[in-house]
Amino acid sequence: MDTGQTITLTRSTLGRAYRAQLARDAVPAAQLAAEAVASDLLAVGYHRRLLPVPVFLSAAERTALATDLATIHRLLTSLPERLFGADAGALARGVGMNPVQQETVRRGSAGPRLVRLARSDLYREREGFKLLELNITSALGGFENAEINRAMLRHPSLARFVERHGLEYVDTLETIVSALRAECAEHLGADRPTVALADWPESYRTYEPRLRVLAALLDGMGIDAVPCHVGHLSERNGRLEVHGRPVDAVFRFFLVEEIVAPRDAELLEPVLRAVEAGTVGMFSRLDAELYGNKGALALLSDERNRDLFDAAERACIDRFLPWTRHVRPTVCEPDGSVCDLESFAKARQHDLILKPTLLHGGCGIVAGWTVPPGEWLARVAEAVDGPYVLQRRIRPLAETFPGDEVGTERTMYLNWGVFVGDPQVTGSDGYGGCIVRASADPQVGVISMSSGAQVGCVFNEPRPSAAAASPDLGSPAERESQP
Incomplete structure (x- = not known):
């Protein structure tokens, strides 16, 4: 029936509509994620800590996120040209890398262009999404x-809802593999190329099971993937090998932050020589972490660099990035006034978070609102002129999820891990899927698995051009359940 009105579904109204459907169907929350919780594959990475329902993303939000993330990625990767006379080594120094890391990045930056691949850490506050970090790496x-997504869809309640509203999801692994094949194209011509999933020796001890999950998934995508660490890689007859097998490409899970001393660089030497000789592909290039470094975000946010960006770029930075600065003896406040760091940090303790520029997974982060004043000021003082940034605290909006009992609800706070790919490779708008981490603690410093978060998947409306061909918005009763 044509009502003469245009009904636009959004993420929040979709969530309310789905909770209303669950209440009508009297479905216990524990049943909704039973298939996902039972999955041995998912248990490796998420320890069966899964949200009972997915999160929904509107077409407009998907488009805006893809656009803003692409803009920020482009600005970050242009920093050497805009700020350092095309000297990537100067950027490496500027974001806190030591001389060993600088040289490693220089040597590992050879080859074709860096294909766009990243995962954001976003919180959503009242004004919209804010980018805390952009992880640019493989x-x-x-x-x-x-x-x-696939496991959750085995429950008929979600399957009906997704079909009725024409929702979809993006397989992030397909986005990643597309980037791998594009960045290492000259090395992956074989029908089933051999790819080393290479971690660092220390982290491999705990991450090996996750790499074996990835290897199994890649096997179904036509890639022979071998989990290993860099110490397992060696040269023979001019080729890089892993466990005696010639390697076509190295899928890099080790990070520049792990290459600290000369002995670390020596361990990596066979890989770097093979990359420089052009006998093996590297995914992703080692300079990727220059641009995903938290210090690089501070360079975008710094008011002293505003003239380097055009009006549209500045608007994106202002809208999307929270205030972020390197930790220096003086600081420029958001209103442009300059004051000493100690006074600034003391006055704004509960609105600031201190982050190391290189570490990942929440390591080394100090949220001002979670520690006593004396400890906070001491930690800030220790960070002065070091590889650290201060960032404005983002208070994520509460999101409502079904409670354990039918008809009840609970409040959670989300970290949105939106992936961004390369439209030239994927043929899409660059949106590469999303995963969320959720905490029930409104004061949590970092919403992560290490802080006890649950993990959930995301379904989104199609892009607007596709949505026009999918007008089914559900029955009148369901439409009336949405505000």
């Missing part, structure tokens, strides 16, 4: 997120 957690 070592991205959440690669198996589509397995959560």
Whole structure:
């Protein structure tokens, strides 16, 4: 029936509509994620800590996120040209890398262009999404997120809802593999190329099971993947090998932050020589972490660099990035006034978070609102002129989820891990899927698995051009359940 009105579904109204459907169907929350919780594959990475329902993303939000993330990625990767006379080594120094890391990045930056691949850490506040970090590397957690979507869809309640509203999801692993094949194209011509999933020796001890999950998934995509660490890689007859097998490409899970001393660089030497000789592909290039470094975000946010960006770029930075600065003896406040760091940090303790520029997974982060004043000021003082940034605290909006009992609700706070791919490779708008981490603690410093978060998947409306061909918005009763 034509009502003469245009009904636009959004993420929040979709969520309310789905909770209303669950209440009508009297479905206990524990049943909704039973298939995902039972999955041994998902248990490796997420320890069966899964949200009972997915999160929904509107077409407009998907488009805006893809656009803003692409803009920020482009600005970050242009920093050497805009700020350092095209000297990537100067950027490496500027974001806090030591001389060993600078040289490693220089040597590992050869080859074709860096294909766009990243995962954001976003909080959503009242004004919209804010970007806390943009992880630009091949070592991205959440690669198996589509397995959560597929497992959740085995429950008929969600399957009906997704079909009725024409929702979809993006398989992030397909986005990652597309980037791998594009960045290492000259090395992956074989029908089933051999790819080393290479971690660092220390982290491999705990991450090996996750790499074996990835290897199994890649096997179904036509790639022979071998989990290993860099110490397992060696040269023979001019080729890089792993466990005696010639390697076509190295899928890099080790990070520049792990290459600290000369002995670390020596361990990596066979890989770097093979990359420089052009006998093996490297995914992703080692300079990727220059641009995903938290210090690089501070360079975008710094008011002293505003003239380097045009009006549209500045608007994106102002809208999307929270205030972020390197830790220096003086600081420029958001209103442009300059004051000493100690006074600034003391006055704004509960609105600031201190982050190391290189570490990942929440390591080394100090949220001002979670520690006593004396400890906070001491930690800030220790960070002065070091590889640290201060960032404005983002208070994520509460999101409502079904409670354990039918008809009840609970409040959660989300970290949105939106992936961004390369439209030239994927043929899409660059949106590469999403995974969320959720905490019930409104004061949590970092919403992460290490802080006890649960993990959930995301379904989104199609892009507007596709949505026009999918007008089914459900029955009148369902439409009336949405505000």
